Structure formats: C-alpha cells, structure tokens
Amino acid sequence: MTIVEARADQAAPLVELRGVGRSFGSGRAVTALSGIDLQLPSGDYVAITGPSGAGKSTALNILGLLDRPSTGEYLFDGLPTAALDDRRRSGLRGSGIGFVFQSFHLLPTRTVRENVMLAFTYGGIPRHERSIRARTALERVGLGHRLEAFPATLSGGERQRVAIARAVCTDPRLLLADEPTGNLDRANADAVLALFDDLHADGLTIVVITHDPEVASRARRRVVITDGRLSEIAR
Amino acid sequence: MTARRRHDLRIGPRLSGGAASSRAARFDLRDLAAEVLEGVGARPLRLFVSLLGTVVGIGALVLTVGLGQTAGGQLDAHFDRVAAEHAEITPQKKQGADGEERAAAALPDDSADRVRRLAGVLAAATLTALPTEGLRVSAVPVHDPSEPETTPPPVYASSGELVEAIGAHLVAGRAFDAGHDARGDRVAILGSDAAATLGIRRLEAQPSVFLGDRSYTVIGILGESVTEAHLAGAVVIPTGAARRDFPSVPPDLVALHLDSAAGELVSRQAPIALDPNEPDVFTVAAPSRPTALQNEVGDDLDIVFLAIGLITLLAGGLGIANVTTLSVSERTGEIGLRRALGATRRQIGAQFVLESVVVGALGGVIGVALAVLAIVAVSALRGWTPVLDLPLAFGCAGLGAVVGLTAGAYPAAKAARTEPADALRSS
Numbered sequence: 001m002t003i004v005e006a007r008a009d010q011a012a013p014l015v016e017l018r019g020v021g022r023s024f025g026s027g028r029a030v031t032a033l034s035g036i037d038l039q040l041p042s043g044d045y046v047a048i049t050g051p052s053g054a055g056k057s058t059a060l061n062i063l064g065l066l067d068r069p070s071t072g073e074y075l076f077d078g079l080p081t082a083a084l085d086d087r088r089r090s091g092l093r094g095s096g097i098g099f100v101f102q103s104f105h106l107l108p109t110r111t112v113r114e115n116v117m118l119a120f121t122y123g124g125i126p127r128h129e130r131s132i133r134a135r136t137a138l139e140r141v142g143l144g145h146r147l148e149a150f151p152a153t154l155s156g157g158e159r160q161r162v163a164i165a166r167a168v169c170t171d172p173r174l175l176l177a178d179e180p181t182g183n184l185d186r187a188n189a190d191a192v193l194a195l196f197d198d199l200h201a202d203g204l205t206i207v208v209i210t211h212d213p214e215v216a217s218r219a220r221r222r223v224v225i226t227d228g229r230l231s232e233i234a235r
Numbered sequence: 236m237t238a239r240r241r242h243d244l245r246i247g248p249r250l251s252g253g254a255a256s257s258r259a260a261r262f263d264l265r266d267l268a269a270e271v272l273e274g275v276g277a278r279p280l281r282l283f284v285s286l287l288g289t290v291v292g293i294g295a296l297v298l299t300v301g302l303g304q305t306a307g308g309q310l311d312a313h314f315d316r317v318a319a320e321h322a323e324i325t326p327q328k329k330q331g332a333d334g335e336e337r338a339a340a341a342l343p344d345d346s347a348d349r350v351r352r353l354a355g356v357l358a359a360a361t362l363t364a365l366p367t368e369g370l371r372v373s374a375v376p377v378h379d380p381s382e383p384e385t386t387p388p389p390v391y392a393s394s395g396e397l398v399e400a401i402g403a404h405l406v407a408g409r410a411f412d413a414g415h416d417a418r419g420d421r422v423a424i425l426g427s428d429a430a431a432t433l434g435i436r437r438l439e440a441q442p443s444v445f446l447g448d449r450s451y452t453v454i455g456i457l458g459e460s461v462t463e464a465h466l467a468g469a470v471v472i473p474t475g476a477a478r479r480d481f482p483s484v485p486p487d488l489v490a491l492h493l494d495s496a497a498g499e500l501v502s503r504q505a506p507i508a509l510d511p512n513e514p515d516v517f518t519v520a521a522p523s524r525p526t527a528l529q530n531e532v533g534d535d536l537d538i539v540f541l542a543i544g545l546i547t548l549l550a551g552g553l554g555i556a557n558v559t560t561l562s563v564s565e566r567t568g569e570i571g572l573r574r575a576l577g578a579t580r581r582q583i584g585a586q587f588v589l590e591s592v593v594v595g596a597l598g599g600v601i602g603v604a605l606a607v608l609a610i611v612a613v614s615a616l617r618g619w620t621p622v623l624d625l626p627l628a629f630g631c632a633g634l635g636a637v638v639g640l641t642a643g644a645y646p647a648a649k650a651a652r653t654e655p656a657d658a659l660r661s662s
Binding site: 057061064066069086087088091093094096099101103105107109110118119121122124125127166 | 261262265266269270273277280568569571572573574575576577579581582604645653655656659660
C-alpha cells in the first residue's frame with residue numbers, strides 16, 4: 001500500500017482517502033483502484049498523472065463524490081462520506097466541490113452568465129445574489145465582456161474559463177479538474193493554468209488530472225497512479 | 236469548531252467576488268419551474284414534435300364532444316320550435332286492477348273535426364294503431380310459403396290532414412284527403428323505411444301494398460316527421476278504409492299543427508271540444524322528443540369518435556414518452572453536469588417529469604383551443620350555435636398534463652437513476 005503523507009501545515013486534511021479501492025462489475029470484476037491512501041490538506045495543489053486506464057478519473061470521481069469507493073473510507077473535511085445519502089452528498093458537491101472538465105460541459109442554449117448561474121441553482125446561493133456573483137466570477141476569469149454570449153461563439157480557452165468561473169463561483173473548498181487543458185492550445189492552456197495558480201494563491205485546494213508534464217509541473221505536488229496504485233513523485 | 240461551522244463551505248471572497256451568502260437558499264419550486272421552462276423551450280423543434288400527438292388527441296376528443304353537443308343543442312332548438320307549433324291530444328291513462336295502464340277515456344272518431352274548428356288550429360288528424368296480429372303486409376299478392384317469416388310493419392289509420400298535422404312532408408306522391416277518407420278508398424301512404432322494406436320506390440306504376448288479402452294503392456311516401464318519427468316504418472291508410480276492413484278501435488291520439496301563438500288557448504279549449512262533460516280525461520302536450528333510436532345512433536357515433544380521440548391521445552402519449560426518452564439520452568451530459576453541480580436524483584427526476592407534464596399540458600391547451608376554433612368555424616358555416624361544456628374543455632387540457640405525467644414518468648426515473656460519473660463519462 002502506498003502512503004502519501006500530507007506536507008501542508010494544517011492539522012486536519014480537507015481530503016483523506018484511507019485504503020480506497022474501486023472495482024467494477026461482479027464475478028471477474030475489473031479493479032480500477034486498489035487500496036489508495038491520500039491526504040490533501042486545505043490549500044494543497046496536486047497533479048495526478050498516469051497512463052490511460054490507470055484509474056485517474058475513477059479517483060477524481062470518488063474525490064468529487066460522483067462515485068462511491070468499493071472498499072476503504074473517504075473523509076471530506078473530516079466527514080466520513082460513506083454513510084451520506086444522495087441528498088447530503090449532492091449538497092456537499094454543490095457547495096463544497098467545483099468541477100472543471102476537459103470538454104467544458106457548457107449548456108449550448110444558455111448564455112455565459114446563465115451557465116455560471118446554473119451552479120448557484122444547486123449551490124445554495126440566494127436568487128437575488130446570483131446574477132451579480134456570476135458577473136463577478138466571469139470578470140475574474142476575464143470574460144466580463146461576454147456575459148450574454150452563447151458558448152458556440154466562444155473559443156476553446158474562453159469556454160474553459162467560463163467552466164472555471166462556474167466551478168469556483170460557489171466558493172468551493174475543493175476544485176477538481178479533469179484534463180482541463182486537453183482541448184486547448186498552449187496559449188489558452190497557459191491562461192487556464194495561470195488562473196489555477198491564482199485560485200491556489202487564494203487558498204483553494206486543487207486536484208488536476210493530466211497527461212501533460214507542463215500542467216503537472218505547475219502543481220505543488222505530483223502523484224502518479226499506475227494500475228490502480230498511487231505513489232508520490234518527489235520534486 | 237462545531238460540525239455546522241466545519242462544513243460551512245461557502246468561503247473565499249476573492250473567488251466569487253462577494254461575501255458568502257448570509258443565508259442558505261435551497262433549490263426551491265421557483266428554481267425547478269425555471270429549469271423546467273428552460274428545458275422545454277430550449278429546443279423548439281423537439282417541443283413541436285412532442286406536442287403534436289397530444290394536440291391531435293385532445294383536439295379530436297374535444298372536437299368530437301363539442302360537435303356532438305353543438306349538434307344536440309341545434310336539435311333541441313329545432314325541436315323547441317316544433318314543440319311550439321305542434322301538439323298531441325291523448326286520453327289520460329289509469330292503472331287497472333291488473334297493474335297495466337289503460338286509457339281512461341276514448342277519443343271520439345271525429346276528434347280531428349272537433350278540434351279543427353278551434354281558432355289557432357291549422358291542421359288536425361287522428362292517428363290509430365290498427366291490430367296487425369297475423370296480418371301479412373306485402374307488396375305482392377301471392378304468399379310464398381317458403382318465404383321467411385318477418386315482422387310486418389305497423390299499420391295506422393289516420394284522417395286527411397296527417398302530413399301537415401305531424402309536420403312531415405311527402406318525398407313522393409300525395410297524401411290522402413277527406414274524400415278518400417269519406418269514401419273509404421283503399422289507398423295508403425308508406426313511411427320511407429317501410430317503402431324501402433317493401434321494395435316500393437316509384438309510384439308511377441301505382442304499386443299496391445297488400446294488408447292481408449286486400450290491396451291498397453300506394454299514393455304517397457312519407458318523409459321525415461319530427462313529431463311522429465316512428466311513422467317512417469309504418470303503413471298509413473285512411474280512417475274510412477280502416478273502419479271497413481279492420482275491427483273498430485278508437486284513435487290513440489290527435490296530432491295538431493298550431494299557430495305558434497295559439498298553444499295555450501288550444502290546450503284549454505281542445506279537451507272541452509272533445510268532451511264538454513269530461514274534458515279532464517284528455518291531455519294536450521307537446522310531442523315527445525325524438526326517438527331513443529336517434530339518440531342511440533348519435534351515441535354510437537360519439538363512441539366511435541371518442542375511441543379515435545383516445546387512440547390518438549395514446550399515440551400522443553407514446554410520442555411524448557419517446558421524445559422524453561430520447562431527450563434523456565441526448566442530455567446525459569447535462570444530467571451529469573447538474574449532478575456534479577449538486578442536483579439530487581429527486582431534483583433531476585422532478586425536472587424531467589415536469590418537463591413532460593408541461594409539454595402534455597401545453598399540448599392539451601393548444602388542442603382544446605384548436606378544437607374550440609373548429610367547433611366555432613363549423614357552427615358558423617352551418618348557422619348553428621356553438622355549444623361546449625366548459626368544465627369538459629378545462630378537463631381535457633388537464634388530461635394533456637396527465638398524459639404528459641404518465642408518459643414522462645419512466646424516462647424521468649431513468650434520468651434520476653443515471654450515475655453522475657457514467658453520465659459525464661459517456662458525454
């Protein structure tokens with residue numbers, strides 16, 4: 001079993017995986033993760049790398065409460081998540097975790113502002129605050145001038161910045177990014193990574209899954225998942 | 236740190252550019268309604284396809300019922316006009332010791348002449364059902380023993396002004412008159428159905444109808460009568476001939492055609508004219524409503540159209556179910572995104588089922604509106620007064636919502652069951 005110790009100063013980790021495993025199917029089940037231990041103190045910035053099919057996305061889904069581990073325990077901010085029902089897990093996702101996907105996942109029939117405001121709908125933000133907070137979040141990612149544009153009219157980099165604004169506008173504790181620069185050119189990728197640096201400087205805990213060594217090098221820590229097992233790469 | 240403060244996750248003013256919310260808002264009905272309306276209106280073409288089945292189904296239902304009610308109202312109005320100008324005099328009936336009802340008095344044979352003299356009476360005729368037990372009614376004189384036994388048409392005797400008194404008309408030939416009646420001529424007029432049954436269509440060759448062995452020359456074919464619709468299947472002969480060839484029976488009723496303003500006056504005077512000593516034994520009343528047969532035919536037609544409407548509605552429901560199922564498949568990524576943003580299974584299910592309900596209700600409202608327009612248009616073309624039961628119209632609009640609810644339940648449950656990780660992976 002590989003153990004990655006927390007190196008941050010904070011005493012209580014924001015994220016703690018204890019012997020987490022995940023297998024799919026019954027009978028000859030496929031094991032995606034095998035007994036992973038991981039601690040992320042608040043404010044950490046971790047890159048998870050590894051070959052395709054190694055279990056990176058499975059780990060991200062478990063960290064984001066989108067999936068449940070088959071074995072082991074996941075504590076989010078000290079709270080054991082195994083016993084949480086769908087409503088409480090959804091509540092934690094809505095208010096505590098932000099997601100950035102490789103394919104952006106913007107709704108094409110809604111404007112940039114409305115896409116960001118969708119996070120508030122489920123994130124517990126009062127209705128009267130939503131529009132102004134969406135504007136502020138979009139201004140933060142440099143898209144204050146494209147509030148009423150539709151996603152189809154944006155470049156890839158702009159779309160990803162909208163997705164980042166949507167992910168962080170509810171002030172989550174944890175930002176999970178799955179290949180956030182996978183569909184972007186180098187200039188746009190740099191802009192997105194600069195945003196991540198900025199968010200990390202603000203104290204946000206960030207986990208990035210990536211194949212890109214350049215992206216991984218921006219993180220404070222790097223871990224690699226190979227064949228469902230996790231190990232840390234010393235810097 | 237208390238557990239509550241420990242999990243208050245909305246912090247970090249620089250990230251959102253504002254202070255953390257002072258109160259925790261929940262995904263409420265307004266949020267749900269906004270998401271549902273956005274979901275329904277986002278793809279107009281899909282909405283149109285979803286609506287089509289419900290619009291046609293509900294529209295067919297409302298149109299069927301509405302046209303039926305409008306036509307019924309028209310018939311009622313027509314009958315009311317007839318009722319104002321026509322009346323029947325019948326002897327009152329009393330229950331005998333054996334429990335059967337019998338006439339308390341007999342109408343005089345000359346009843347028609349007596350009431351004809353009253354002011355406001357435009358025509359009067361007695362109508363007497365003749366005994367036909369064992370009587371063969373045929374258009375040919377020869378009795379073929381191999382011929383299957385059939386029920387003979389009823390035979391009535393009437394005085395000369397029958398056609399006018401019952402508000403009918405002749406589709407061929409002429410009616411018998413007072414001369415035929417007085418002479419006891421063996422002539423007959425046939426109801427249109429009886430003529431068809433007997434195979435008599437043209438009168439140029441002076442066809443005969445045989446009542447037993449006696450030949451009656453058919454001189455006319457009776458058209459539709461609103462007040463005595465049953466005569467369509469009958470043979471009618473003059474009273475004079477009936478007196479000669481049939482056992483004597485008193486008239487069953489006196490049919491009257493009245494001046495429209497004379498109804499009340501005649502209803503007072505006619506019983507006195509018939510029997511000054513005992514006028515109360517006669518009843519003057521508007522003719523009875525059209526026969527149950529007509530209503531049954533109408534009911535049968537309604538059932539056919541209602542069945543068509545319901546089948547169309549079922550097809551509409553299946554259409555909604557199909558489109559909603561497709562929509563769930565198409566929007567798997569969106570479902571995954573919403574779940575990632577904090578939507579619960581229940582919220583996802585509620586959104587999809589309500590989208591389906593809204594589509595169904597919208598289809599219902601549009602269907603009802605189009606049907607009402609069609610009813611008004613048909614009524615305007617035919618000069619009718621449109622009639623539609625309002626609760627029924629609203630009910631049908633509601634039925635659209637029920638169809639949407641039923642059709643959307645399974646796809647919505649499927650959407651709610653979708654695992655967020657799978658949804659995000661497959662999109």
